[in-house]
Amino acid sequence: xxxxxxxxxxxxxxxxxxxxxxxxxxxxxxxxxxxxxxxxxxxxxxxxxxxxxxxxxxxxxxxxxxxxxxxxxxxxxxxxxxxxxxxxxxxxxxxxxxxxxxxxxxxxxxxxxxxxxxxxxxxxxxxxxxxxxxxxxxxxxxxxxxxxxxxxxxxxxxxxxxxxxxxxxxxxxxxxxxxxxxxxxxxxxxxxxxxxxxxxxxxxxxxxxxxxxxxxxxxxxxxxxxxxxxxxxxxxxxxxxxxxxxxxxxxxxxxxxxxxxxxxxxxxxxxxxxxxxxxxxxxxxxxxxxxxxxxxxxxxxxxxxxxxxxxxxxxxxxxxxxxxx
Amino acid sequence: xxxxxxxxxxxxxxxxxxxxxxxxxxxxxxxxxxxxxxxxxxxxxxxxxxxxxxxxxxxxxxxxxxxxxxxxxxxxxxxxxxxxxxxxxxxxxxxxxxxxxxxxxxxxxxxxxxxxxxxxxxxxxxxxxxxxxxxxxxxxxxxxxxxxxxxxxxxxxxxxxxxxxxxxxxxxxxxxxxxxxxxxxxxxxxxxxxxxxxxxxxxxxxxxxxxxxxxxxxxxxxxxxxxxxxxxxxxxxxxxxxxxxxxxxxxxxxxxxxxxxxxxxxxxxxxxxxxxxxxxxxxxxxxxxxxxxxxxxxxxxxxxxxxxxxxxxxxxxxxxxxxxxxxxxxxxxxxxxxxxxxxxxxxxxxxxxxxxxxxxxxxxxxxxxxx
Numbered sequence: 098x099x100x101x102x103x104x105x106x107x108x109x110x111x112x113x114x115x116x117x118x119x120x121x122x123x124x125x126x127x128x129x130x131x132x133x134x135x136x137x138x139x140x141x142x143x144x145x146x147x148x149x150x151x152x153x154x155x156x157x158x159x160x161x162x163x164x165x166x167x168x169x170x171x172x173x174x175x176x177x178x179x180x181x182x183x184x185x186x187x188x189x190x191x192x193x194x195x196x197x198x199x200x201x202x203x204x205x206x207x208x209x210x211x212x213x214x215x216x217x218x219x220x221x222x223x224x225x226x227x228x229x230x231x232x233x234x235x236x237x238x239x240x241x242x243x244x245x246x247x248x249x250x251x252x253x254x255x256x257x258x259x260x261x262x263x264x265x266x267x268x269x270x271x272x273x274x275x276x277x278x279x280x281x282x283x284x285x286x287x288x289x290x291x292x293x294x295x296x297x298x299x300x301x302x303x304x305x306x307x308x309x310x311x312x313x314x315x316x317x318x319x320x321x322x323x324x325x326x327x328x329x330x331x332x333x334x335x336x337x338x339x340x341x342x343x344x345x346x347x348x349x350x351x352x353x354x355x356x357x358x359x360x361x362x363x364x365x366x367x368x369x370x371x372x373x374x375x376x377x378x379x380x381x382x383x384x385x386x387x388x389x390x391x392x393x394x395x396x397x398x399x400x401x402x403x404x405x406x407x408x409x410x411x412x413x414x415x416x417x418x419x420x421x422x
Numbered sequence: 423x424x425x426x427x428x429x430x431x432x433x434x435x436x437x438x439x440x441x442x443x444x445x446x447x448x449x450x451x452x453x454x455x456x457x458x459x460x461x462x463x464x465x466x467x468x469x470x471x472x473x474x475x476x477x478x479x480x481x482x483x484x485x486x487x488x489x490x491x492x493x494x495x496x497x498x499x500x501x502x503x504x505x506x507x508x509x510x511x512x513x514x515x516x517x518x519x520x521x522x523x524x525x526x527x528x529x530x531x532x533x534x535x536x537x538x539x540x541x542x543x544x545x546x547x548x549x550x551x552x553x554x555x556x557x558x559x560x561x562x563x564x565x566x567x568x569x570x571x572x573x574x575x576x577x578x579x580x581x582x583x584x585x586x587x588x589x590x591x592x593x594x595x596x597x598x599x600x601x602x603x604x605x606x607x608x609x610x611x612x613x614x615x616x617x618x619x620x621x622x623x624x625x626x627x628x629x630x631x632x633x634x635x636x637x638x639x640x641x642x643x644x645x646x647x648x649x650x651x652x653x654x655x656x657x658x659x660x661x662x663x664x665x666x667x668x669x670x671x672x673x674x675x676x677x678x679x680x681x682x683x684x685x686x687x688x689x690x691x692x693x694x695x696x697x698x699x700x701x702x703x704x705x706x707x708x709x710x711x712x713x714x715x716x717x718x719x720x721x722x723x724x725x726x727x728x729x730x731x732x733x734x735x736x737x738x739x740x741x742x743x744x745x746x747x748x749x750x751x752x753x754x755x756x757x758x759x760x761x762x763x764x765x766x767x768x769x770x771x772x773x774x775x776x777x778x779x780x781x782x783x784x785x786x787x788x789x790x791x792x793x
Contacts, residue, residue, distance in 0.1 A: 278546065403437035405478075
């Protein structure tokens with residue numbers, strides 16, 4: 098069975114879709130009131146974010162666009178020290194998407210929500226003619242109470258340590274391998290990161306800055322921090338965790354693992370005294386967590402090799418294309 | 423035991439090996455009678471030298487001069503315009519290798535043309551063109567073939583497969599260039615004062631180390647064919663130093679795991695089956711160099727995009743931006759840091775000159791790794 102334009106018409110089919118699929122899977126007291134807007138109670142400082150998700154392929158090793166749409170928005174909240182609480186979700190669906198694919202997507206949204214104990218409290222669905230969008234686009238917005246304040250890209254001081262939560266470049270590798278027709282067993286790192294963040298906060302780690310390394314990867318985060326905090330960041334090449342599969346794929350295509358997107362990997366800046374403890378906590382979630390370097394005086398991101406040379410790490414630029422030879 | 427890709431390259435990036443080679447190089451460099459000005463012809467080596475910081479760890483009397491071996495960098499604008507014009511034809515799908523997509527022509531690029539609706543497909547593998555042609559029988563698939571001798575056999579292999587499968591809707595725009603002619607042109611020019619060469623890795627796999635004998639005979643300049651990894655480049659520098667200090671001048675192969683003296687004769691034959699040397703080819707920055715590129719043989723004219731679309735493809739030479747010094751960089755006369763627009767008006771996102779476009783271009787490598 099396929100989704101047709103009738104499902105977006107606002108009539109009987111739309112209602113069926115909403116009741117039988119969305120309400121059934123996302124149900125909670127606020128959503129089921131079915132008012133024009135959700136009513137929620139907030140107190141204290143609150144973080145608010147939005148993100149839209151488009152990906153080809155919509156199902157990939159380690160996840161799908163549904164899981165991604167929850168992880169992406171929840172991680173943006175988590176990176177600000179906020180517990181994801183309430184989410185909105187909007188689907189723009191291309192007519193012809195199979196009903197079973199939509200069901201699969203909705204199911205993984207449900208699973209991901211349960212992991213972080215957040216609620217979808219409002220939503221919208223549009224169905225558009227073939228060719229108007231690529232299969233399905235999803236937007237989610239989220240709000241959450243800030244548990245740990247003053248996490249900011251502007252906070253980093255020389256000597257602060259930089260930690261990466263796991264091996265890098267998985268999500269980008271999965272997508273690029275698919276785009277260029279290479280079979281791979283790499284799984285995306287796509288995952289909600291609240292548990293990791295909560296563990297750090299509960300342990301009293303003095304988090305200076307925290308960011309999930311999505312598009313632009315590790316390179317982008319480090320460059321953004323260097324600029325925002327007006328510091329240099331020196332990274333030791335051999336400390337950066339990269340799986341054999343990701344580095345192999347990068348060899349084949351001529352990509353830099355540091356430039357590739359992640360969807361469940363974050364970078365952390367902490368005061369030097371907390372670094373070892375933070376690394377140990379993160380290692381409980383993924384053994385590849387690693388202190389990769391530190392902030393220093395200056396204004397560039399520098400990679401140090403084990404044989405004494407240095408080079409700059411720049412913001413990734415332009416479309417990622419395989420090199421010619 | 424499972425062999426992974428990492429097992430293949432990790433030894434060639436091993437910090438301890440690099441440190442040991444550095445020590446040996448320092449010892450030999452002390453004995454040099456005159457500074458060594460070594461040109462790495464190939465953009466892949468430029469990339470390695472910058473990415474691994476090799477320039478920084480070598481003694482001061484060894485200088486790298488970056489050569490013209492970046493296929494994207496040496497394409498003249500008018501030929502890039504060909505690709506854009508062809509891509510805009512309503513019945514054409516233009517397929518080309520990776521970073522060709524970004525290269526600016528006279529006033530657009532394939533990436534911009536694609537955004538305006540042109541059908542442009544970036545390839546990883548040349549043979550993917552077969553699939554595109556089969557899936558689109560009502561379209562003319564133009565393969566914009568680019569690259570030095572490394573990628574030429576793949577174009578020949580594509581033609582062989584297409585003809586044997588009876589696929590008639592693939593056309594070829596051949597921009598394959600040759601490595602030895604510009605090396606000769608640079609030595610004839612003499613201004614770059616090069617006294618040693620690092621020979622390209624993968625080009626040499628195809629054409630063999632014998633292709634560089636003329637540098638020894640005619641110009642008394644040693645050549646070491648090197649692999650692309652940092653240990654390869656370091657070892658090759660050491661081999662060149664030893665030649666200098668022992669008074670030898672010869673073609674040596676460091677990249678023995680893939681290169682032979684004769685090269686890949688099967689690939690050479692396959693190229694000869696479909697292509698022949700052009701009388702002359704205009705190189706961006708270097709100008710016209712006789713017998714420096716390939717074209718399709720006349721018997722394949724009906725598949726030669728340059729001939730099929732001759733009416734709409736301009737051949738007027740188009741000069742580079744006035745402030746761009748890519749030409750002098752490609753000749754080894756200047757480095758990116760000598761350029762006024764480097765990293766200001768000219769960046770990888772908005773390249774004015776060709777050397778900023780490709781990963782293998784000298785300006786791009788300097789911008790990324792060593793500004």
